[in-house]
Amino acid sequence: EKDGSTASKSTTEVASKSREDTAETPKQKLLDLIGNMKVEVSYRKKLQELKTREIKKQATNKLEGPDSEGSTLQQATEDTQRGRPLNPELVEAASAVASSLPLNKKQTESELLAQLRRHEETTDKQKKGGTINLRNVISEMAVKRQSPAQRGVRISSRLSLDLDEDGRRIRSERLSPQSFDSRRSLKVGRRLNIFTKASTETENTLKTVSSPTIWDLEFAKEIGAITAQPPRNGFEEMIQWTKEGILWEFPIDNEAGMEDDAEFHEHIFLEKHLEDFPKQGPIRHFMELVICGLSKNPYLSVKQKIEHIEWFQKYFEEKKELLKEI
Amino acid sequence: PCPEQARSYYVDWRMLRDVKRRKLAYEYADERLRINAIRKNTILPKELQEVADKEIADLPRDSCAVRIRNRCVLTSRPRGVKRRWRLSRIVFRHFADHAQMSGIQRAMW
Numbered sequence: 001e002k003d004g005s006t007a008s009k010s011t012t013e014v015a016s017k018s019r020e021d022t023a024e025t026p027k028q029k030l031l032d033l034i035g036n037m038k039v040e041v042s043y044r045k046k047l048q049e050l051k052t053r054e055i056k057k058q059a060t061n062k063l064e065g066p067d068s069e070g071s072t073l074q075q076a077t078e079d080t081q082r083g084r085p086l087n088p089e090l091v092e093a094a095s096a097v098a099s100s101l102p103l104n105k106k107q108t109e110s111e112l113l114a115q116l117r118r119h120e121e122t123t124d125k126q127k128k129g130g131t132i133n134l135r136n137v138i139s140e141m142a143v144k145r146q147s148p149a150q151r152g153v154r155i156s157s158r159l160s161l162d163l164d165e166d167g168r169r170i171r172s173e174r175l176s177p178q179s180f181d182s183r184r185s186l187k188v189g190r191r192l193n194i195f196t197k198a199s200t201e202t203e204n205t206l207k208t209v210s211s212p213t214i215w216d217l218e219f220a221k222e223i224g225a226i227t228a229q230p231p232r233n234g235f236e237e238m239i240q241w242t243k244e245g246i247l248w249e250f251p252i253d254n255e256a257g258m259e260d261d262a263e264f265h266e267h268i269f270l271e272k273h274l275e276d277f278p279k280q281g282p283i284r285h286f287m288e289l290v291i292c293g294l295s296k297n298p299y300l301s302v303k304q305k306i307e308h309i310e311w312f313q314k315y316f317e318e319k320k321e322l323l324k325e326i
Numbered sequence: 327p328c329p330e331q332a333r334s335y336y337v338d339w340r341m342l343r344d345v346k347r348r349k350l351a352y353e354y355a356d357e358r359l360r361i362n363a364i365r366k367n368t369i370l371p372k373e374l375q376e377v378a379d380k381e382i383a384d385l386p387r388d389s390c391a392v393r394i395r396n397r398c399v400l401t402s403r404p405r406g407v408k409r410r411w412r413l414s415r416i417v418f419r420h421f422a423d424h425a426q427m428s429g430i431q432r433a434m435w
Contacts, residue, residue: 282369282370282371283370285369286364286367286369286370289369290363308356308360311356311357311360312360315360315364319374319377322373322374322377323371323374325373326371326373
């Protein structure tokens with residue numbers, strides 16, 4: 001039971017504490033704590049930042065001319081906002097923490113400074129004067145807490161003493177997301193980034209059956225019919241209707257079902273679809289009028305407009321002989 | 327054991343024919359629009375327009391939008407139908423008096 005209590009206490013502390021720095025002064029200890037926390041958090045946030053930046057870059061690559069300029073301007077303004085002068089003490093503290101850790105100092109320092117800048121921004125927005133940065137940092141950290149039910153489960157599982165060679169509990173189906181509570185588990189500790197994540201998606205796609213047989217479909221229908229009980233009250237009826245599509249989703253979204261990913265220039269500049277038409281003559285004149293009308297039409301999607309033009313193309317091709325007589 | 331009326335048939339045959347006309351009109355709407363665009367034209371040669379005339383006459387008669395009649399949904403009454411509620415005046419009055427029309431009140435001024 002004592003082991004269980006100590007283990008649970010360790011989990012109630014900040015989850016990222018894994019280093020065993022033998023710092024003597026309490027201030028050093030605190031700084032180390034902060035440094036560890038910040039490094040752990042900032043790594044994840046850095047990943048997120050990278051992802052968002054990649055998405056932004058992809059978005060800018062997809063957009064053409066005027067749109068990309070606007071987005072780059074936005075990014076430039078964001079960057080300039082972050083370049084606010086920080087408190088020099090904080091900068092010194094960040095450099096001290098970075099130097100204390102046996103890692104890439106410049107990287108950690110830059111990450112810490114980025115974290116500090118973000119904190120500065122949030123505090124300016126909330127206009128809280130006089131709070132120590134430490135409090136902000138700790139309040140931002142999400143402390144992992146155990147519910148008493150989970151604690152009871154863990155204690156009971158520990159009593160069974162089913163140990164692997166690694167010291168992990170065998171009943172790991174429920175506990176695998178919380179495997180940090182055992183003494184020596186594989187998931188505690190900083191990521192070393194030695195191995196890349198194995199792609200499990202390809203395996204899953206290969207396992208899908210090529211064509212579901214009729215018996216499978218019938219079986220699925222039977223299961224669906226049995227599990228779909230009649231609605232007990234009006235709310236469940238409304239839920240069912242919304243799923244079927246009889247009832248709209250509230251608050252009503254006027255653009256529901258209308259995706260329209262096309263840009264404005266695809267709607268307006270439709271001349272490229274006119275390549276197959278003769279360049280002189282009344283047909284060209286007629287089609288140019290058609291295109292003029294389509295470009296002003298906000299109700300049709302780009303596909304519908306292209307279909308419209310293609311219909312005319314087919315029609316005039318069929319009547320080619322007739323036209324040649326004229 | 328259903329508290330409201332459950333309809334499984336259309337009220338009468340005229341309503342059924344109206345339903346058929348609506349379906350066909352929806353299917354042929356684009357084609358009719360395009361052929362009419364060729365017909366009502368001063369640029370294209372007249373022979374083309376005559377051909378288009380024949381084509382549109384060949385389409386099924388029930389596919390034209392003008393043949394649809396906005397009947398009452400509950401009684402199939404062809405006249406006295408308010409468009410917003412798709413109901414004839416008699417049915418509308420019946421429901422409004424029983425307070426089954428949302429937001430409808432007897433006028434008094």
